[in-house]
Amino acid sequence: MTTTIDGSRIARRIRQQVAEEVAAAALSGTVPGLATILVGDDPASAVYVAAKRRAIKEAGMRDFHRHLPHHATHDDVAEVIDALAADPEVSGILLQLPLPRHLDGMALINRIPVTKDVDGLTTASAGRLARGERGLRPCTPSGVLELLDAENIPLRGANVAVVGWGELVGKPLTQLLLSRGATVSVAHEHTTDLAAVTRAADIVVVATGVRGLVGPEHVRPGVVVIDVGIHRTPSGLAGDVRSAELDGIADRITPVPGGVGPMTIAMLLVNTLRAARWGAEREAVAA
Known part of the structure; x- marks a missing residue:
């Protein structure tokens, strides 16, 4: 029998741990705060941002949200990013993607200070990851x-x-796995x-973002399969893996939904807490 990896359960544990650490930090006057920036009214983006803001509040962090028109x-x-970057109350900044087509997303992301880049997407964060230096790592690969x-x-x-070489998952995940001593092949x-x-x-x-790409013909018995993809279909959500066909072949597999997805927000909370602690360290040194 193939075991399903319960990402929702693991994410709940991480979120509870973060909430406990935030409560402890609050006693000394340090309360992390996350600024989310939403440009336009894309329905999917609005749902994602709402979920992140809800998680931040549940963890006891402060919510600094900015919504700009399309x-x-x-x-x-x-101007909004620069103001948040200068605000000591803001531990982390997240610019929700995708942006309206007339905006240069990468140029705007790179305005976020590396110390507040809780998505780990700036060029500076990517450089720190590549060099193995301390930094905030992308949430989904970390998850x-x-x-x-x-x-x-x-x-x-x-x-x-690692199947997929995208900037959000494939490339940073490869770097993280290499840093942990894995031998990594990228397709x-x-x-x-x-x-x-x-x-x-x-x-x-x-x-990969390709629904049902990987099936039993791609894996050997006993493999562990992590499915990062998510697709809306008439029958519900599906992933990049044909999971039902791997039952009895894979040793363990993540479901869609309930696998990697919940971990992304959990790791966003972890990154925000880390950013707040590093900010406190810098202030202590400056003092």
Whole structure:
């Protein structure tokens, strides 16, 4: 039987731990705060931001939200980011993507100070990750590692196939896995024989945005499969993996929903708490 990895349960544990640490920090006058920036009225983005704000409040953190109209200019958004960057009450800043097409998302993200980049998406954060320096890591890849750790799945010496080389998941996840001593193979849209890459792996992480891409023909018995994809279908949510077809083949697998998804917000809380602590360290040194 294939065991389902309960990401919702693991995420709840992390969120509870963060809430306890926030309550303890509040006793000394340090309360983390997250600023979310939403530009426009994209329904999906609005739902995601609402979920993040709800989680922040439940953890006892302060909620600094900014909502700009769809027609906001680059300078309008930049002004908001700069003001939040200068605000000592704001521990972390999150610019919700995607942005309206007339805005340069990467240029705006790079205005976020690396010390407040709770999404881990700035060029400076990527550089720190590549060099193994202290920094805030992207939430979804960090959540994948937390899932594996919670399941006591060893990474040192493991063969891991990462399917997908996107900036949000595939590339940073590869760096994180390498830092943990895993041997990593990366497959992507130009890979001519996907199964040749994935069948040799102990762990397969799929983050392509292609529904049902990976099935039993791609994995060996006993593999651990982490499905990062999420797609809305007439019959409900589905992932990048044909999970039902892997029952009895995979040792463990994450479901969609209830697998990686809940971990992303949990790790956002972790990053916000870390950012607040590092901010307090800088203030102590400055004093």
